Amino acid sequence: MEHSVFRVLDDSGIEREGGRQNSGLTNDAALLDSYSNTVVDVVDAVSPAVVHVQVRSSRGGRHGQGSGSGVIVSPDGLILTNNHVIDGAQTITLAQGDGQRFGARLIGRDPDTDLAVLRAETTERLKFARLADSKKLRPGQIAIAIGNPLGFQSTVTAGIISAVGRSLRAENGRLIDDIVQTDAALNPGNSGGPLVNSSGHVIGINTATIMGAQGLCFAVASNTAEYVLTQILSHGRVRRAVMGIVAEHVGLPQRIRHEFGLTQTGAIGIRGVQNGGPAEAAGMKAGDILVALDGVAISSVDDVARVLDHKHIAQKAIVTVIRGAEKLEFPIVPEERS
Template identity: 80%
Template sequence: MDYSIFRVFDDSGAERESVLPNAVARDDTALMDAYSNAVVDVVDAVSPAVVHVQVKSTRGGRTGQGSGSGVVVSPDGLVLTNNHVIEGAQSIALVQSDGQRFGARLVGRDPDTDIAVLRAETTERLKFARLANSKKLRPGQIAIAIGNPLGFQSSVTAGIISAVGRSLRAENGRLIDDVVQTDAALNPGNSGGPLVNSSGHVIGINTATIMGAQGLCFAVASNTAEYVLTQILSHGRVRRGVLGIVAEHVALPQRIRHALGLTQAGAIGIRSVQSPGPAETAGLKAGDIMIALDGAAIAGVDDVARVLDAKHINQKVLATVLRAGEKLEFSIVPEERN
């Protein structure tokens, strides 16, 4: 076996020689090449579906211009972006990666999740990206962000998924649940662009960074974005029932799943209970773990939003929770979110 010699320094600062088999070095190179090729393939596939969103808006009596990113999710021109990108817009234009430009109209928006839906004003069939099932995401998976940070069109950053099931406060003060945390660098202008996986499917809509913190970037999970999209297309807005809780995704230990005969890997942990509110009235407490609602398994926060649609507002639903290892059921009457 052939070797390469490297000069390194130990903890005391003394220089010494180290050897590394060239085969190992070649393996590392092959892995890096595979990673690079995977990112390149994803960018080639998804970039045509990413658009630069240009907005003329009025806020506080002042007229200005803004921009962000968006992603086409259907060939007839449906585009997902952030609500804060288009808020107050008087006119919206979309620019594709090849420079083609066309207008867009607002189909609907949901400030609670910072998601907006646009319709491209073109008769052409557009390249589009498919939405992934964000419930299957795991920390450590590759995450690739494509957008227009600081006005630089079609920029790409790559990293990993740092965490799933986070909560993030939207501009209107509401908590956005089921947020994906990534260390793929995001900057102003990335807002509304896609966060994609190694298969080229959208796993989130980039929404925010924490200024002054490195590697803390967030995207609204694709399942939440898809739910908002379908609600807006069906009703023009998102009608929601609320339980009056703040919750986060939690993993269910195997022993608990086995003991209770559960097939789901996760549930939601209740961090706090609003007073007054439906959950408090029903008897739920902080620390409870909700595993089912209205007979549907609750494996993540986005599942609650799906159950609490318009037809469940002011109607009794049964919540199944774990409390101190005991399985309990509570009857709750969701209220409509204002």
Template identity: 60%
Template structure:
């Protein structure tokens, strides 16, 4: 009788045994090592994870909501998502040990969907450590802790699926350097930490793709640290503006060839604000912006990303394409909020 099963022939090594002189590895030992790593992370990070309860007015109606957050200093600084506390009048923090206290909003940044709270308590609180997210690698362990669907102190684990992703914030701006993970996230996880195996926070959980399985996103810890630093210093995240309405357009091949440009798209100045830094520098409606300080500009997102606080009030070289060819303009961006 022919063999209809997919055996490959010959005897196979039993599970947990060695073959051809190889080293002995027991599946139970591997599982225990993984479990110990996750447990150690939970022991380190979970005490700093908080449940955020908010009430206020949203879209003209009284609303309540919940989310997660993570304490990043013993004196009560909390990182969470902007969308968790947007419109909140009252914010209450609950800790895993039962302590409760109110919090006030120090600052919000819709462009990165992050916010910073200050817990109104004199107690010394457990705090998590922010990692350098530049060291995050695809495939490493990722552990999410939060309060999904009202279940406090819930832990899920997976891996880092990808790094360097981009994600649209609710205001339409592009958040860069986002970490993708398959650690399960649900409503209520927003604002909670994504941790590595060393018990350090590598990201702030922010979004999932509805209908997908295992595609979740966290704002990288380096971005969170920048937002935290800016809010503590200025009450907001400072960004530059040049005073234009920009749109991404294809760069005609003949224009690219004549200007010796390798990019396939550019930013067209659709509208120009009177008296703006761009107008004062001589920019005109219809100009194509192709470089900023020598770095290619292929879309409006590139332009917004480059116009950070470092360029406020400084001389910036903007390369544009006009009918006469490439032109260099010197623009001095202003503070976007002023």
């Protein structure tokens, strides 16, 4: 005797076969409910810490207005946002989702990472979001962006982390390392707002999109943001070292690489050295090819900027250069960049 299989929908809309519930659809529904509840819980927890940053600026005699987003990272009102959001600002006003408004002052900014730190001008203890350890991020994890795109207050988009460890050019031309790529939709006005994980912790500060591309959005990793925040609170700026050179990227012929045991295909050609600077004091000359700094291979100008952090200020380092047919090493003491 044959048994027919019939399909019915119960009152909840879940399909059943032969009177038995289809467990596959149940599991899918449960997963979607769990995802939705996670996003809702994160938004409820983090939204009070997200502010609309409104700026009145003056450039070249012209007055203008701008806006972006920011995230409160301490109860006494420290706020992270993008440098390009507040660049040129004369006055800064913050608005919360509940309509509360208060002023803010600039504590410090770092164009090299497109980050800035503000202080809310209020005596109230504010809701804040915690910074996550971005080293633990993995592609595929949930990413939720909260901000004020195009002036729409408290807008939420969600997606995943598409990639980690990307690099992106800041407006001043410097390369920002450790960028988080996400497909959570970002639009003008999201800049400076938080990208958060499923635990409600900030994993990045939203900073840029690729115009004309779908799903290519970027955030400065939270570990970079924490470093910049700490440096600005300690020194009023992010301290970096310089050698006093004018440099450009040059290719390394295979013959040179083989002769001197080099693995990189490019290096830094020294076009000039600053009078009285660290490079001149070390004995470097125009025409030298810089191939390593403290044992780290240098293949681009960005590599030099990456290696010369605050730890190298006034501390001896070893530069390795190719000069003619020789490979030379010089001790150098970098100084702080003004």
